[in-house]
Amino acid sequence: MIGLHKASVRFGTRTIFTDTSFQVGIGESLAILGPNGRGKTTMLRSVLGFQPLSSGRRIAPDIAGYVPQHGASQARLSGLEVVTMGRARQIGLFGQPGEADRQAARDALARIGAEALAERRYDLMSGGQRQMVLIARAIATGSPALVLDEPTSALDLGNQARTLDLINSLRADRAHAVLFTTHDPNHALACADRVLLMMPDGEEMIGPVEELIQSEPLSRLYGVAMTWGSLTGPDGAQRRAILPSFSGRHAA
Ligand SMILES: Nc1ncnc2c1ncn2[C@@H]1O[C@H](COP(=O)(O)OP(=O)(O)OP(=O)(O)O)[C@@H](O)[C@H]1O
Numbered sequence: 001m002i003g004l005h006k007a008s009v010r011f012g013t014r015t016i017f018t019d020t021s022f023q024v025g026i027g028e029s030l031a032i033l034g035p036n037g038r039g040k041t042t043m044l045r046s047v048l049g050f051q052p053l054s055s056g057r058r059i060a061p062d063i064a065g066y067v068p069q070h071g072a073s074q075a076r077l078s079g080l081e082v083v084t085m086g087r088a089r090q091i092g093l094f095g096q097p098g099e100a101d102r103q104a105a106r107d108a109l110a111r112i113g114a115e116a117l118a119e120r121r122y123d124l125m126s127g128g129q130r131q132m133v134l135i136a137r138a139i140a141t142g143s144p145a146l147v148l149d150e151p152t153s154a155l156d157l158g159n160q161a162r163t164l165d166l167i168n169s170l171r172a173d174r175a176h177a178v179l180f181t182t183h184d185p186n187h188a189l190a191c192a193d194r195v196l197l198m199m200p201d202g203e204e205m206i207g208p209v210e211e212l213i214q215s216e217p218l219s220r221l222y223g224v225a226m227t228w229g230s231l232t233g234p235d236g237a238q239r240r241a242i243l244p245s246f247s248g249r250h251a252a
Pocket residue numbers: 011016034035036037038039040041042043
């Protein structure tokens with residue numbers, strides 16, 4: 001279980017959120033959406049205990065798997081070594097990673113289809129490659145709570161699909177609670193059970209994906225008209241996607 005209980009964060013006179021409560025249970029995923037600078041990262045950092053609360057409390061296990069928005073480069077470590085760092089709790093303060101830790105790290109890379117990054121230098125990787133390694137590091141922690149800050153922001157479309165599939169498989173395995181932020185409402189449709197909308201006026205709305213991923217609240221959220229479009233999936237089935245008004249402009 002991961003979340004906040006009547007939590008508030010203020011920076012000086014500026015309130016980011018007030019009296020916010022939500023809980024994500026095992027087997028569930030919750031997506032946070034909101035405009036730039038509204039406070040999504042601050043909310044994740046509050047859940048993780050990195051951001052002190054002005055009031056209220058957080059609900060989280062001792063260790064959570066965390067994928068930050070930007071992965072700082074770490075000198076001369078391989079992808080596998082960075083993922084193995086996720087095993088810190090199992091390794092202990094003065095311990096050395098063993099074969100079981102390295103295998104858990106390899107398994108985590110394989111789970112996201114990033115085995116090829118194991119032997120590459122992390123500090124020389126692209127932003128998207130680092131993001132894949134950090135997702136694997138979060139999985140390798142073995143924590144039941146995963147907190148991902150815009151996990152698909154630097155990824156190409158194939159890796160976005162793999163990451164959304166991964167989040168789906170994590171909630172389907174009934175062993176993880178997943179909390180993530182995104183700027184793409186279709187990613188919430190793809191792999192979230194509930195969403196928390198951080199509205200521009202300071203209000204927060206929380207509810208099932210089917211209720212809140214809708215034209216009216218999303219148009220208010222972003223200040224851009226949002227409409228449904230229909231498309232045919234690879235299996236021939238009809239699907240719906242929610243799109244901003246600029247979609248398809250100048251398309252043939
Ligand atoms: N430690 C801090 N002290 C003061 N202000 C801060 C601090 N951390 C964040 N902020 C401010 O709080 C606001 C929310 O920032 P945050 O990074 O949480 O937004 P966000 O919704 O994740 O944005 P984006 O979508 O652009 O990533 C911003 O205006 C930011 O400058």
